[in-house]
Amino acid sequence: MGAYISQIRINLRLTIRDRTVLFFNFLFPMIFFFIFGFMMHAEQGGAIVQIVNMVLTLGILGSGFFGAGMRSVMDRESNILRRFKVAPITAGPILVSQMVVGLLLYIPVVILVLALAHFVYGMPPLEHPGSLTAFVLIGVLAFRAMGGIIGAVANSMQESQIIIQILYFPMLFLGGATFPIAIMPNWLQIVAQFIPSTYLSTGITAILEGHETIWDNLMPAGALIVTSIVGTFLALKLFRWDKDDKLQPSAKFWVLAVLAPFVAMGVYQAYAKDNVAKGKVLAREMRRNQTHLIRDARLFLGDGNVIEQGSVLVKNGRIEEIYTGSAPDAKTLKAEAIDAAGKTLMPGLIDVHVHLGSPGGFFTNANDFEPPVKAFPRELAAYLYSGVTAVKSAGDPLDEVLKARAVIASGEKLGSELFAVGPLFTTPGGHGTEYSKNMPEAARASFDAQFLRLPKTADEAKKMVDELAARHVDGIKTILEAGVPGYSFVRMDPALIKSIVEEAHAKDLPVVCHTGNAKDVEDAVNAGVDGIEHGSMDDAIPEALFAQMKQAGITYDPTLSVVEAFSLIAQGKNDGLDRTLVQQVGPKKLLDSTKAFLQGAAGQKMREGIAKYPVSMAISGQNLMAAMRAGVTLVTGTDSGNPTLIHGPALHRELQLWAEAGVPSAVALQAATFNGAQLLRASNRIGLIRKGFEANLLLVDGNPLKDIAATERISLVMFKGERVDRGDLFDQQ
């Protein structure tokens, strides 16, 4: 024991006396810290976690490879260890004391870096300081063990340098220390999962960002601990006092033994990929922490109020402050300035009626049809591209739509926030059942299980609602429509809808109802639903009924886009596919094959079908105006996914159709923002430019209050505080 303590004391003293150690341990990280802090504008919040992670990881790598690895070779090569050989001790005190000193010297670095990050760059105080300390110290142990084993197997300084460089550089550049793993190509992200420093830097980042503790990082911490133990054990076994005692060249394979836990982790991750996903989430989180000042814009707040000249400060993903008049100084606010003079800033748009399960067109080649796991995120990216920051899926396969919701919610993929009802509540032979009518029996059963609920009794309906509530759907969608002669459906018993509504309300879930005509609307309103979808496209809804809706706070969503789309298809036009935003979000293959489809024989057949199902733009528009006059809460849905309604930009057309029907721009924009958020039960966090709300913002050129088409001239989309790189949205892996 005396030998251990004396070794620790003397080693500590010697290390503190060594100026190169002080330089590499303290000064070097500080230089990095400030250079990168300055270059990456750490004060603006988006880079500080990355910089702290970089400095800490760099320190650990240095301590391990150079502090432990190189040093042990140097001690042997310069005959210092020889002297110890003749004393009655083992390698234990020597190795252990170096490890302890490495740990002790690293603690001040952690404190220093965290203190500077907080006091100089305003990083929020750590939520889990104990976890961070424990995790980085485990890291120091593991990397010093790796260094130790290199020192043990290298027969000369040159050899040790070669081995160290082989390991150090990939760990530095591929492990997420210098730049986030998420920006690398997918295959390289998998390669990174074989590299120990990847787990170190993702763990440090996750703990720094406050989501995780060391207990959430048990697997990486475990792998690091295994490496520490194996490395220390082997370093003891292979310890050499004398430079003249050479090891076989094959002894270098022991290095692999130390890395083995990470090979195992890498193989596992190549399959599970959860650490890859975590890397993406962490990188997203960093971007969302950036501080922005959007200055000198016209602000449409979402609730109808307008500030003619104002600025919005966005911090940590939320709206921090709203300024009226001349903009404050961005530098003082430690914000990145976004000049917006002559532009209009509004809350991100909300489309409350889409179907992600259909692409909005036709693929002539069935192989082009993407599976939901790919298609849904891409469609949600297209919405975000178009400035639509929240969408509600009004009927889609349950499992897939919940998966898509999760992948967006976690931040792993960037796309519009998804709200989902899952399956449709309809009745055998009712609207919704026609899609699977021609499928083979087995396929139909699985499709219907995901897409339809066909309750026969009130009890059955309630049970189905309960099951969906347990899956955490965001609402319930019911169908009430008889169709038209030649295109008729079995109409659901309105009493069943009432049961559904009661149970859904008991579970705090809003219920919307698909309606075909005024009678459907009347029955749905009487059943107590929260929102009417489509309303009536072929007869007028009585003013009294709208008055009743206003009274009950029921929303009205006219989905004029789908009315127009069907009218245009019936006329043999495909104007919808030629709109500029539609062309931008594509995919081009879909647009081309849809055009070809509509011009071909299949298109002709479709036109004949649509002709049987009379929809009237005029009546739909008149119903909308009547609803507005009655003071009904209006919301905007597009029914995107229907033919020629490509996912993404349809809401802009919807707004234009509202304007054409006579709705003032301000009313339409409020419907597309604040009102939509209300129907989604999210108006406490989205749909308004208000302090504390999520920074989901759309900046457009010009003034959509005067010219509604200005909403299409998108200057910037911000989502949860991240300035969306729209060009990159479709390149996400």
Next chain:
Amino acid sequence: MDTSIHVKGLEKSYGDVHAVRGIDFDVAPGEVFGLLGPNGAGKTTTVEILEGLRPRTSGDVKVLGQDPGVNVRTLKDRIGVCLQSTNLPAKITVREALAMFSAFYSRHADIDKLIDRLQLGEKRGAFYQTLSGGQKQRVALALALVNDPQLVFLDEPTTGLDPQVRLEIHSLIGELRDAKRTILITTHYIEEAERLCDRVAIVDQGKIIAIGTPREIQAQTLGTSRVEIHTVEPMPAEAPNFECAEKSVMSEDRRVLIVYSAKPARTLPGVVKWIDQNGLDLEDIHLKRPTLEDVFIELTGKRLRD
């Protein structure tokens, strides 16, 4: 315990290379014993086996009654070792170095007294890197004494040091001898062995080729002295047979004559007379007693140092 070190039939091979090929010797308590031989003779290998640093191939070895191949830790605790080429961290002070090593042992010498005894008092707090070569060697010697050992191994203690420093080290070793410590010293300096050792073993190619007190070893051989004469002018080509001389060797330029003789006092007058008779001026004259070096050359046919 009769002997501090007992070695019998010691052999050490590295594959086909036979570094030590059957060595026998004993060292008595309080004795200073020298292993003398050229580089690569097997001295260091022998010593490292005794110190417990290397396993032996065969033979009997006892050091302080212990088999160094078995009780290494106990043995290391009781001996002191001054290694041939060691180093210490650049920024360790003399006192720290001694204290650090002292902590490894169960017996402890008084470090400050040790420092004074080795004349390192002024350098007590100095960093190792600032010490001169002699001071570093004194530190190495001090390190061998931190556990107050009865048996001290000194492996080439003065190699690479300048003559002045070598003398200092010699006097320190002399003090150790006076303090009745048993010392095993390896060296390839003849004068070191002659001056310091009670007994010497001459080692060559892994074997002991002569053993005894320096005087005994000299006596074992022919023990001829050399008379060396330098003249200004060349001497006659043929020198006569001088009295008691065994042979004469003339240099090529005939200005140096070496006469080997067991009784130089008798030989010398004849040589001087012969020079005078030939009308030559005597420039220089040396009389050299036989040394261990001569013995070594005689036994092995080669010089100790190249």
